[in-house]
Amino acid sequence: MTAQKGKDLLLKVDTDGAGDFTTVAGLRARSLAFNAATVDVTDQESAAQWRELLDGAGIKTARITGSGIFKDAESDETLRGYFFAGTIRDWQVIVPDFGTVEGAFQITSLEYGGRHDGEVNFELGLDSAGALSFAADA
Template identity: 65%
Template sequence: MAAQKGKDLLVKLDADGSGTFTTVAGLRTRALAFNARSVDVTNADSAGRWRELLEGAGVRSASISGRGIFRDQVSDASIRQVFFDGAIKNWQVVIPDFGTVEGPFQITALEFAGEHDGEVTFDMSLESAGALTFAAL
């Protein structure tokens, strides 16, 4: 696979539950991280006192983060409303030449910043709130 443009990694929100995803406008950086907590089953009989983990156990989660500038009143208003409602909505992350990850997420942080000689920026963090699906492109 050849190198991909970072701008092609898209974060999309289904604000009204219709199944129609709208790209979050103005994002300059975005990231998707998968996590899996391990379950340690090490005991006195563990070979050489090496840690042992229980396969297939533990909690899986994903997080999305993004930073950008507000550019689109519709998606800006949707993000703010979803955050202040504490709502869990379906989100989609499109990873170019790889696939699409989709599922329920909650916005856990929404931050605004501005320099005296620059634009207002925002940062957002989302945490998975249920099972995610992956579809290869």
């Protein structure tokens, strides 16, 4: 993958539950992180007491973070409503020239801030709530 513009990394949410994805407005920064917990199966017979891991075991998680400004009241209300209701929705992260990650996420943090001489901004964090799919760009 060659260098890409950060603004081309998109975060979209299925706002109606019918598979119609809408870009989350006003994001200035966003990231996607994958994690995998391991299962340690080391015992007294492990070679030279080196740690051994169980293949294919553990918990896989993904976390999406984003920050920016709300461009309209609708996107603000949507995210705020999902947070307070604990709503789990399908989200998409589109990484240009790489592919699209899609799956269920829940908003686990929503922060608002601002300076006296600037705009109100927000930060949000989403944690995966099920299996994710990946579709590579063709």
